[in-house]
Amino acid sequence: MGRLPSGPRHLRGDGGARPRDARARSRAVWAALLVAWACFIWGHSLVPGPASTAESDRVALLLQGLFAHLGVSDRTVVTFAVRKSAHFLEYAVLGLLLRKAQGPGRxxxxxxxxxxxxxxxxxxxxxxxxxxxxxxxVAIDFAGALTGLGVCILAERLSARRRGRSS
Structure with missing residues (x-):
């Protein structure tokens, strides 16, 4: 009956294949999420102008109280802020997914x-x-993607630092 190798990976003789396989599977899942998110973004780009404006207007209406609290009551300014914030945020998510899908060093x-x-x-x-x-x-989207990448990298470094302290 076969035993599972134990001890440090470099002494087990399996070259650490299982952890590497797990990382590859994890990256494949993140890559699938990245593709799905890009399709979500591009799907919104295919929405004709009037429908896209109506969608933004609905969100602006929901956030009208918040903007009024901030002293912004001009509907055009509110809609502009909503549309550009949506660009930034959807690409911040994309940046995070890019980092998780490709891993470090790329x-x-x-x-x-x-x-x-x-x-x-x-x-x-x-x-x-x-x-x-x-x-x-494009500039707003790129800034959002870089922000998502940066937040992900920062979180990874903080997590590694915490792991280093606990060992």
Whole structure:
């Protein structure tokens, strides 16, 4: 009857394959979530202008009290803030997913994807009635993606530091 290897990985003779396989599976799950999220973003880009505006107006109406509390009552300003915040936040999530899907040490790939995905997003809008592409939105999206990446990296470093202290 076979026994499971015990002891440190480098002494077990299995090369640590099980933890590496688990990391690969985890990255595959994160990559699937990343693709799903990019499709979610691009799906919203395919919404025609009037429907997209109506969606933003509904959210602005929900947040109207908060904006009024902050001293902002101009509906155009509120809608603009809602639309640009949505861009930033959806790409912050994308940045986090990029980091988790690719793992450490791939900065060039993160940055390329963080810029390519919003650029494609804006290009899609060129072909949707009532929508247009905006370099400002690409900049907001890229800033959101970098923020998501940064928050994820910071959380990883803090977690590693805590693990180091507890060992």
């Amino acid at each position: 900065r060039v790939a993160w940055l390329a994807a963080a810029l390519a995905i919003p650029s494609a997003d804006e290009a899609i809008q060129l072909f949707v009635p009532g929508r247009s592409a905006s370099p400002r939105d």
